[in-house]
Amino acid sequence: MAIDVYTWPTPNGHKIHIALEELGLPYRAVPVDIAKGDQFQPDFLKISPNNKVPAIVDPDGPGGKPIALMESGAILIYLAEKTGKLWPQGAHEQSIALQWLCFQVANIGPMLGQVHHFRHYAPEPLPYAVERFTNETKRLYGVLDTRLAEVEYLTGGIYGMSDIAIFPWLRSWEMQGMRLGDYPHLERWFNAVAARPAVQRGIAVLADQKRTQLSDAERDVLFGARQYERR
Structure with a gap:
């Protein structure tokens, strides 16, 4: 039986798409358009009480x-x-694998999400925030580069969930103010993961629905007061 994946083409969504493609498990991608507010619908909240994608059944x-x-x-x-x-x-x-998976959840996701937000979505320029989160992103890239100077993949010699968790977050390195070439071991790993057919299939899931420009109404859904309503 197919797994229902309630998702959108975000880094966290792509993590699950890639994993399912690598595992060869049957699944059905159920779009949750987070710019339209689908994540606040009662049926989705029963599955994901934190109103975030992805979620699975x-x-x-x-x-x-x-x-x-x-x-x-x-x-x-x-x-x-x-x-x-x-x-x-x-x-x-x-x-070791759990350590690097937690590293993504606790550091890579939150910090890279912040640098992306303040560089591209903040309603007004905030140089302090841009500098703070850009510097932290550089530090985290350095942590990964140091690790990958020692091992082929994050857990060691075996590609796995830790690599899958981190890869989608680094795809927008330019928009994060980074230069991947400054981190040669990380760049080697990134290119190896990106070349995997299952990764390419996972990244393609719902890619045609991703929008590069947001309307004022969509920005309000994503970043406005509606995010903080109690449900």
Whole structure:
């Protein structure tokens, strides 16, 4: 049975698309247009109470019972445990993989999201915010570059969920004020991941629906007071 993926072509959405493509699991992409406010609809909130994409409904969950999950990091771990793939087998290696997955969730996503926002979506220039988050993004790129000088993939010699989690966030490196060539080991890893057919298929999911320009109404949905309403 196919997994329903409630998603949009965002870095976090692409993480799940890529994982499912790599695993060869049947899935159905259910668009949740976050610029139109689909994420606030009651039916979606039952699946994702934090009104964020992606979320999944797996009709064949643990014990054969359906399960709904939000939070992309949790979904990646769930898919790895479901299939026994893209995740190390040994306890030591699993801990390393979890470390780098948490690094993405706690650092790469939030900080790169902020630098992207203040560089391109803030209603007025805020040089302090741009400088702060650009510098932090440079630091995080450096952390990855140092790690990848030692290993082929983030967990070690095995490509897996940690790589899948981080890759989509780095695709917009230019808009983050970065130069990928300044981080040669990271660039080597990035190009290797980008060349994978399953990654290319995952990135293509709903890509035709992504908008490069937002109307005032869409900006308000994404960044205005509606985001903070209690539901």
